[in-house]
Amino acid sequence: MMQFSSFQTLIFLLALLCGALTQASCLSFSYPEFKNENETDFLWSEKDFRIINDAIQVTIDVSGGPISNQSGRVLYKKKFRLWGDGGRKKASFNSTFNINISNRTDPGAEGLAFILTANETLPENSNGQWLGIVNASSNGSIQARIVAVEFDTSKSYEQDLDDNHVGVDVNSIYSLKQESLTRYGIRLSSGTNYTVTVQYDSQNLTIFISHPTDTGDQMNDQVLSLPLNLTEYLPEKVYVGFSASTGNNTQLNCITSWNFTSSRIEENPNLLWVWIATPAAVVFAFLAGVASYIYWRRHHGKELLEDAYPWLEDEIQSTAMAPKKFELKELQRATSRFNPKNKLGKGGFGTVYKGCLGNKEIAVKRISKNSRQGMQEFIAEVTTIGSLRHKNLVKLIGWCYERQELLIVYELMPNGSLDRFLFGENMLGKEMEEPPLSWERRHNIINGVAQALDYLHNGCEKRVLHRDIKASNIMLDADFTARLGDFGLARTLQQSEVTHHSTKEIAGTPGYMAPETFLTARATVETDVYAFGVLVLEVACGRRPAGNQVEQSNYNNSIVYWLWDLYSRGRVLDAVDSRLDGDTDEDDMVSVLTLGLACCHPDPHQRPSMRTVLKVLTREADPPVLPIERPAFVWPSMPPSFKEDTECDLAGGRLTPFTEIIGR
Numbered sequence: 001m002m003q004f005s006s007f008q009t010l011i012f013l014l015a016l017l018c019g020a021l022t023q024a025s026c027l028s029f030s031y032p033e034f035k036n037e038n039e040t041d042f043l044w045s046e047k048d049f050r051i052i053n054d055a056i057q058v059t060i061d062v063s064g065g066p067i068s069n070q071s072g073r074v075l076y077k078k079k080f081r082l083w084g085d086g087g088r089k090k091a092s093f094n095s096t097f098n099i100n101i102s103n104r105t106d107p108g109a110e111g112l113a114f115i116l117t118a119n120e121t122l123p124e125n126s127n128g129q130w131l132g133i134v135n136a137s138s139n140g141s142i143q144a145r146i147v148a149v150e151f152d153t154s155k156s157y158e159q160d161l162d163d164n165h166v167g168v169d170v171n172s173i174y175s176l177k178q179e180s181l182t183r184y185g186i187r188l189s190s191g192t193n194y195t196v197t198v199q200y201d202s203q204n205l206t207i208f209i210s211h212p213t214d215t216g217d218q219m220n221d222q223v224l225s226l227p228l229n230l231t232e233y234l235p236e237k238v239y240v241g242f243s244a245s246t247g248n249n250t251q252l253n254c255i256t257s258w259n260f261t262s263s264r265i266e267e268n269p270n271l272l273w274v275w276i277a278t279p280a281a282v283v284f285a286f287l288a289g290v291a292s293y294i295y296w297r298r299h300h301g302k303e304l305l306e307d308a309y310p311w312l313e314d315e316i317q318s319t320a321m322a323p324k325k326f327e328l329k330e331l332q333r334a335t336s337r338f339n340p341k342n343k344l345g346k347g348g349f350g351t352v353y354k355g356c357l358g359n360k361e362i363a364v365k366r367i368s369k370n371s372r373q374g375m376q377e378f379i380a381e382v383t384t385i386g387s388l389r390h391k392n393l394v395k396l397i398g399w400c401y402e403r404q405e406l407l408i409v410y411e412l413m414p415n416g417s418l419d420r421f422l423f424g425e426n427m428l429g430k431e432m433e434e435p436p437l438s439w440e441r442r443h444n445i446i447n448g449v450a451q452a453l454d455y456l457h458n459g460c461e462k463r464v465l466h467r468d469i470k471a472s473n474i475m476l477d478a479d480f481t482a483r484l485g486d487f488g489l490a491r492t493l494q495q496s497e498v499t500h501h502s503t504k505e506i507a508g509t510p511g512y513m514a515p516e517t518f519l520t521a522r523a524t525v526e527t528d529v530y531a532f533g534v535l536v537l538e539v540a541c542g543r544r545p546a547g548n549q550v551e552q553s554n555y556n557n558s559i560v561y562w563l564w565d566l567y568s569r570g571r572v573l574d575a576v577d578s579r580l581d582g583d584t585d586e587d588d589m590v591s592v593l594t595l596g597l598a599c600c601h602p603d604p605h606q607r608p609s610m611r612t613v614l615k616v617l618t619r620e621a622d623p624p625v626l627p628i629e630r631p632a633f634v635w636p637s638m639p640p641s642f643k644e645d646t647e648c649d650l651a652g653g654r655l656t657p658f659t660e661i662i663g664r
Ligand SMILES: *[C@@H]1O[C@H](CO)[C@@H](O)[C@H](O)[C@H]1NC(C)=O
Pocket: 029, 030, 031, 034, 035, 036, 037, 038
């Protein structure tokens, strides 16, 4: 707790310091020319007003669009402080810019202005004579809150001196003071670059224009100066920028360069305190943070993730065929930094990306950081699947744990997951156009999954429960051989630890969960068999197991119930996927459907073992005899009178509760 609060203090003080700094700071920038990359530095009244040919086009000038009767505004994105301390302190500023105005009609119209304003938005109907400064209703109103230096190229009303003048406007288009430029030899709309400097020394506003003379020299004339108390008209912080307009006649209103510097407003004494106190507080907070971190580390060090890391590595590397440990960099490169384009699918615990390691294609599962159980799923998967080798299991290539990223690397399965072939969509919910699988392929897939499960249950050193058999966890390789994947929920049973302790953790996917799961919350060999049975029915019927939330109450809506009903009426073949038209061996089909139903027997003791399932699939045995009516689910069920395959009963009892390989 302690280190957290001092961290917060630190952030707070830093924010305070930054606030104090920005409050005091002046605005200064320089654009010798404008590049498209600079566009984001400005606020544009319309998106289309952009930088073209290294110049800001203040009014729209896109060929094709209307360019007459337009107004536009461009402001520097940050405001600057014009005055402070209740009006006692005033900033001064210098703004130098190049204007370039050229007629598009003869004569052109209307003009361009340098503006200081509090208002980000361009007034409506501010085209024509209004120069984008005000409109008919805001003209002359103190609410307009705008001061402008206009470069007017039209005599649009009586008070206008001529069609070539500079003027200073306050909240109005009618200038406080104006000056014709003709006598300086300046013609604003001639397409010549004129360098204008607007200088405000906190009392007088003065305008200089630098222009070429007849002799070819550059002349810098002060063209207008007037005392002006900007504090009276503008708020403390204002935007600086340009506005322009066109009317019936049009012209190009361009700014080709811009420098701006405003002076710093001296801080008042109260803020001075911040300058002394803040650094002191920052140092204090930092020291407190360091001290509490050391304290925390000493007392909770063992819980730190980094400290769990060597243990994690030992755990993984101790497995029989230790998977390779990858560096985060390698996997980032392989997946183009987890580019969304490389996304293959999304599961409960993370996202799977396609990647390339050398010339080998891989799939990288990135466990999502906000999956609370991410670490446990990761360990379960890497340690279980990492120590297993079977032709019907997805092959684990390696893993990575770095900077909080948990990554698992598999062999890429070119045909993706089974569900997209069965239901015509993948895990991301995208529609897919996959040809239906032939019965032969479906049979092979069922057979492959059965072999994988038999291996997990009976064939390997320790019994492994997969706990999440479902179509989206069955991957298909190039030959459509089934490969069981996603061992995120898998648990290894340790014989020495077989107790009747059970965690009330319901894991798995609705629709694939055996009815007793909801009472016992225990995973067993039989619950895996049940899920396998549901999968068999899905593959044969091309139908999803059930709605999303299959609780015990609506278990009766499941594919199992539906099929058993057909079975009772002797019409089980009606259930077969209609896309398999003609491509069926009916005896085989009935045998598989009966087997699937048997695996979904409500009484777990009546479900066949995977060994038996395999025998039926290879036609060495007949499918188990099923009661014609679906038996009701009764719990607790009676223990079986005999066991079918005692030789495989490693865990010393059916309905074995799982023990977790890591503590919680
Ligand atoms: C404007 O963009 C150009 C090109 O990216 C860049 O070199 C220049 O520094 C930018 N100017 C400012 C003031 O950010």
